[in-house]
Amino acid sequence: MVNQSDAPFRLLTRRYGATLTYTQMLDPNQLLNDREYLEFHLRDLQSTHHGWDVYTRPVIVQLCGNDPEVVVKAAKQVQTYCDGIDLNLGCPQEHAREGHFGGYLLNKKDWPLINSIVSAMSHSLAVPSSAKIRLCASAKTVDLGRLLEHAGASWVTLHARHVSAKRRRQGAADLDAVQELKDALTVPVVSNGNVRTFSDIHDNMAYTRADGAMVGETLLGNPCLFSGDDIRDPVHMSLEYLDICKVLPEVTTLKTIQAHVRHIIEFQCVRRPWYSKFRLALNECDSVDEIEALLRGKAGKAPGVAEEPESRDPEDEHKDSNLDDLGDTFDHVSYSG
Incomplete structure (x- = not known):
């Protein structure tokens, strides 16, 4: 890996x-x-x-x-x-x-x-x-x-x-x-x-x-x-990962970020009718912001996606x-x- x-x-x-x-x-x-x-x-x-x-x-x-x-x-x-x-x-x-x-x-x-x-x-x-x-x-x-x-x-x-x-x-x-x-x-x-x-x-x-x-x-x-x-909403999991990447911007690459988002979404959604187009669009993203927009836009509006959870407090x-x-x-x- x-x-x-x-x-x-x-x-x-x-x-x-x-x-x-x-x-x-x-x-x-x-x-x-x-x-x-x-x-x-x-x-x-x-x-x-x-x-x-x-x-x-x-x-x-x-x-x-x-x-x-x-x-x-x-x-x-x-x-x-x-x-x-x-x-x-x-x-x-x-x-x-x-x-x-x-x-x-x-x-x-x-x-x-x-x-x-x-x-x-x-x-x-x-x-x-x-x-x-x-x-x-x-x-x-x-x-x-x-x-x-x-x-x-x-x-x-x-x-x-x-x-x-x-x-x-x-x-x-x-x-x-x-x-x-x-x-x-x-x-x-x-x-x-x-x-x-x-x-x-x-x-x-x-x-x-x-x-x-x-x-x-x-x-x-x-x-x-x-x-x-x-079973946890894969879009929200991906967004949580992106939030960490934004705070730690110099320790991973865009290619790695794309791969993680693909794995998380694919795990539950590979058979969804929108997944193949999502994957193609993900590969075309040039920044973390574009990946976030894609998640909140296309995948985020897909059936079965829950409301975004409240932010997590590490200390709690x-x-x-x-x-x-x-x-x-x-x-x-x-x-x-």
């Missing part, structure tokens, strides 16, 4: 119950060699606004890579502004195959390299290190989990599907594999996969006994999933929060990576 976990979207999911968010997968080489790239993501990590600081942390920075020294150097550039560094060992995309990182390090021949990277992270960084993996094809996933634990990973996340560049979500996630990993490790295990509704989170965790539930693509369509509300919403430290974050997890 590259370019899908910008600060405004992370703040939106935190408003609606996610207790921990991840950044998108960042490229260590670019963090070290591209000043503009580094500064953009540092702005993203430091983004806040009066009353919103309760939503900005905890946040985990996710890195990819296959060089322990490079990964650690890049992590040191951002560790001051986050609560942990995660190594992505699950990305299935073609560029990960070509660069030999992400899910393409899961073959057993690369496990010594994985061990070196995670060990270097755990011994060199001031914040906890973790890893997100997929199912291993060449060996037992549990054995890789044990390796990660012994290398110093503070927790392990398992997206219980095999790597597939063509179909990222091929078949249902194997929750039995999550349960097996949980039974084998002493560090926390987070389960990723098979969540479409709020009740799926509880069913998933009850079955796997995992310490947390991570949600990715479903959250793009329904950012309020962790609130327990599976935080009264029941118990997010005092990272140890409290493994109830629910929202993720992009």
Whole structure:
């Protein structure tokens, strides 16, 4: 989910119950060699606004890579502004195959390299290190989990599907594999996969006994999933996201904003007769104001759209929060990576 976990979207999911968010997968080489790239993501990590600081942390920075020294150097550039560094060992995309990182390090021949990277992270960084993996094809996933634990990973996340560049979500996630990993490790295990509704989170965790539930693509369509509300007006959700983007204008791109609005509207409205024209018009928008006008105009007048809710007060919403430290974050997890 590259370019899908910008600060405004992370703040939106935190408003609606996610207790921990991840950044998108960042490229260590670019963090070290591209000043503009580094500064953009540092702005993203430091983004806040009066009353919103309760939503900005905890946040985990996710890195990819296959060089322990490079990964650690890049992590040191951002560790001051986050609560942990995660190594992505699950990305299935073609560029990960070509660069030999992400899910393409899961073959057993690369496990010594994985061990070196995670060990270097755990011994060199001031914040906890973790890893997100997929199912291993060449060996037992549990054995890789044990390796990660012994290398110093503070927790392990398992997206219980095999790597597939063509179909990222091929078949249902194997929750039995999550349960097996949980039974084998002493560090926390987070389960990723098979969540479409709020009740799926509880069913998933009850079955796997995992310490947390991570949600990715479903959250793009329904950012309020962790609130327990599976159906919330998508136009109003999009407008709320745009409001945050206006306050934090230099931490995301127009292309990313368009993608988020498309996901949110599409999640419930893809079969509406006006959706195809809306999507075309959305792609033609040149500013946040134009996207807002489109939402308030065409989509906002569509059947089934409710009256706009009252504005949310971050301070009031935080009264029941118990997010005092990272140890409290493994109830629910929202993720992009």
